[in-house]
Amino acid sequence: MDYLDALNKRYSVKKFNAEKTVSPDALFHILEAARLSASSLGLQPYKIVIVESSEMKEKLIPAFYNPSQISTCSHLIAIVSKNDIESQYIGDYFSNISQTREVPLESLNPFKQSISNHIERLSKEEVMTWADKQCYIVLGNLMFAAALENVDTCPMEGFKQEKIDEILGLDVGIEKVAVTLAIGYRSEEDEFQNFKKVRKPTEKLFKFI
């Protein structure tokens, strides 16, 4: 599908067809778009939790302000930001670079040192805010990939932070859900699919200088 057609066709689904499940194949492709996402310094300061069990979706319903998507979606993807970007984490990242690109670990030391210095200067709150931003890049890629796979989505940040973190068993203080994405197939009853897209006109949005 042409990517602009896909973006025009997508909308934030309010009610999915609860009978339809995203196939493992399509899910794998969509998740690969998350894995391939760019991130600041390449550190991927997040983890991605895929909720597929009905029991867990049921448990999560009270954590959302508008849960019609949670009770009907095929999968709920929670993008979790992390602020424990410490020496072990950075060390693992550099081992990965060294192995993947077949370069000696020592040759990466200057880059490693500059990254470590940069992160060390930030408070835990600042690291979390920075990590949150990276999570939204993942969100955008997931939504785009899903649209190209003909899978519908609804990005959702209307949740109760403490509740969702607790239900997902996150390590509070170190991890938190930044944003979630419900995926599945639109219900015929969802009237939102008939609404026209509301976007700023080109001349108001873009400024060429």
Ligand SMILES: Cc1cc2nc3c(=O)[nH]c(=O)nc-3n(C[C@H](O)[C@H](O)[C@H](O)COP(=O)(O)O)c2cc1C
């Ligand atoms: C980061 C983010 C969070 C959102 N959170 C919610 C949400 O909690 N519940 C909801 O129904 N829609 C949510 N939306 C959907 C927006 O309202 C929607 O994208 C916007 O109105 C544009 O409409 P469209 O996506 O249908 O084109 C969210 C969108 C984004 C990008």
